[in-house]
Amino acid sequence: MxxxxxxxxxxxxxxxxxxxxxxxxxxxxxxxxxxxxxxxxxxxxxxxxxxxxxxxxxxxxxxxxxxxxxxxxxxxxxxxxxxxxxxxxxxxxxxxxxxxxxxxxxxxxxxxxxxxxxxxxxxxxxxxxxxxxxxxxxxxxxxxxxxxxxxxxxxxxxxxxxxxxxxxxxxxxxxxxxxxxxxxxxxxxxFLPNSNDGWALALASVRDLYGSLEGSASDAGGDFSSEAYRLGITTAQIHHELAAAFPTDTIEPQEVKRMVEEFRRRLGTAVEEVPELGEYAHVAEEAYQRVTDVASETRVQRVHGDYHLGQVMRTTTDWIVLDFEGEPGQPMAERRALASPLRDVAGMLRSFDYAARHLLADHSDADELRPRAVEWAELNRSSFLAGYSAGGGHLRAEDAVLLRALELDKAAYEVLYEARNRPTWMHIPMSAFQMGR
Known part of the structure; x- marks a missing residue:
């Protein structure tokens, strides 16, 4: 049968x-x-x-x-x-x-x-x-x-x-x-046959840095920062096009505070399942409280929703953005809901951290290379943000508070995912709570 x-x-x-x-x-x-x-x-x-x-x-x-x-x-x-x-x-x-x-x-x-x-x-x-x-x-x-x-x-x-x-x-x-x-x-x-995905290109850069005996991330032969800058410009362009193609809105401070309560709920779930995160939970709580303290009207629109280096392809001429499905496993209504475009920005920033650190999981020189990983991530994060601003992305000084909270909310999700699926990678999202950004 x-x-x-x-x-x-x-x-x-x-x-x-x-x-x-x-x-x-x-x-x-x-x-x-x-x-x-x-x-x-x-x-x-x-x-x-x-x-x-x-x-x-x-x-x-x-x-x-x-x-x-x-x-x-x-x-x-x-x-x-x-x-x-x-x-x-x-x-x-x-x-x-x-x-x-x-x-x-x-x-x-x-x-x-x-x-x-x-x-x-x-x-x-x-x-x-x-x-x-x-x-x-x-x-x-x-x-x-x-x-x-x-x-x-x-x-x-x-x-x-x-x-x-x-x-x-x-x-x-x-x-x-x-x-x-x-x-x-x-x-x-x-189909884009003559292209490379962003994750593969970023890893090639990281491997080149780890393989060089001296020099900074910007001096390594596989420097990725110019590509990160261009990707930031592309991301801003995509956000502008999404805002033109679909309705946009503004959420009031009270709705921003409700969003932060969702962050706190997800953090609590992660700590309950991964107790070692509890030692650093105060870092996220403080970031969430800062959003609540300065909550103001926040622009929302359609966004990518699951934005990272594996969702972009570099052709011979430009970056192409793929897979606008949103977060896998979430209800369709949530995947289509309006959100701050900073959610996509935060997702890409987290992806730079992953690219820099995941090769350290089984590396015999992990302790020695970790500072270089941090340097690579910071260089490409800053280059991406500079490109996003140059491309017209809305990134005011006060947006840094919400962006930091969105990053830590994403990192809490990642801790839970890695604990369930790839325990040897859990150090990557845990590091987001241990750094004084």
């Missing part, structure tokens, strides 16, 4: 969110034939009274290669995302604007989609599956489904309409109704 096969298979997929908990029930909510050997499934997985929904491209009459672990389901069934002979149906559907049962395939007005390209699955993702078609398109399948329009589709198509240059051009998407709401199942954008 197919549901039994899927129950055994889905728990081993990296994008399955319910690992470690038994599945009480698995139900196929939607089963649509896209071609004679290809079906699109929406599956409900019930665990401990909660339900999560996932999508699957189901292939039948499995070819020989489909027996490798990532694709094989059993009894002739396989995950057809890995089958380039079948995934052309996704491009064809978007190119034609086809409706197939409850599925709606759409393309951006005025674009043409080349349906002759074959796909290849990217292997690095945790929560989605991306198919690269030639060197032209990347189609992201949102494996775990949340009812509503995905923020990335909403933002990227809006920015494209407003002439945004620092995004990957959108081409099309697939949607269906879940809980009565149009819900994004997949989206296709421009």
């Amino acid at each position: 197919l549901t039994e096969l899927l129950t055994g298979w889905i728990t081993h997929q990296r994008w399955f969110a319910g690992k470690g908990r038994p599945i009480d029930d698995l139900v196929v909510d939607s089963d649509v034939e896209l071609s004679p050997r290809l079906r699109h499934l929406i599956i409900s997985v019930h665990q401990a009274g909660a339900r999560d929904r996932y999508q699957l491209l189901l292939g039948s009459e499995a070819p020989e290669w489909a027996h490798f672990k990532a694709a094989h389901i059993g009894e002739g069934y396989y995950d057809a995302a890995y089958d380039a002979d079948l995934t052309v149906a996704l491009l064809e559907g978007m190119a034609e604007g086809r409706d197939t049962g409850p599925l709606r395939f759409r393309h951006v007005e005025g674009v043409e989609i080349d349906t002759s390209l074959r796909s290849l699955v990217l292997g690095a993702e945790q929560s989605n599956t991306s198919l690269v078609y030639g060197e032209t398109y990347i189609c992201k399948l949102f494996r775990r489904l949340n009812a509503g329009v995905n923020p990335e589709l909403e933002i990227v198509t809006a920015l494209a309409r407003h002439g945004g240059r620092n995004i990957a051009r959108p081409y099309g998407w697939i949607e269906a109704d879940l809980d009565g709401e149009p819900t994004t199942l997949a989206m296709t954008q421009e």
Whole structure:
């Protein structure tokens, strides 16, 4: 029986969110034939009274290669995302604007989609599956489904309409109704073959610094500060474009104070689970209190929401910002909510600290190199902030108080994440509470 096969298979997929908990029930909510050997499934997985929904491209009459672990389901069934002979149906559907049962395939007005390209699955993702078609398109399948329009589709198509240059051009998407709401199942954008992600470039710079016997971070052959400056400019431009494409608002001091109470609640949760953070919790409490003391009207708008070096790509000409989905695992309404653009700034500042320090986890000379890590992070943090200001980003002197609080709120989240998933990395976010910034 197919549901039994899927129950055994889905728990081993990296994008399955319910690992470690038994599945009480698995139900196929939607089963649509896209071609004679290809079906699109929406599956409900019930665990401990909660339900999560996932999508699957189901292939039948499995070819020989489909027996490798990532694709094989059993009894002739396989995950057809890995089958380039079948995934052309996704491009064809978007190119034609086809409706197939409850599925709606759409393309951006005025674009043409080349349906002759074959796909290849990217292997690095945790929560989605991306198919690269030639060197032209990347189609992201949102494996775990949340009812509503995905923020990335909403933002990227809006920015494209407003002439945004620092995004990957959108081409099309697939949607269906879940809980009565149009819900994004997949989206296709421009693929950037001749580019490098910011995390990889930053790590190359850090390795170069650690490998040099003397000299400062700005003297090392892999100096990243000019790129950090340019990234700051790009970030400010993206924030301006988001403010032009979507409504903005101003929150009153009382709402700012309520936001700080959320910071305190999250800090308390982190301390409860990671007691060693308690020794430094006063650092965050003092930063939060300063925000409360000087609370004033604060501008809010649509933001990226999960901004870090892994979300930006350096092409031959500029930085491109990707993955406007917001914080993974958060409700769709929260991911689409207005927030201070300083939230994105804080996320990138934390990312510089991560890039500088994570190579120290197993390094035999960690104690000796730590001052250099601090120097690298501070240089690139300041360069990024300078670029953000030069690009027109709103960064007044009084904003430093809120920015510091947002950084520590992010660091508290990181402490909790690392304690649960990568204990050897926990020293990275803990350092945010130990430094006198």
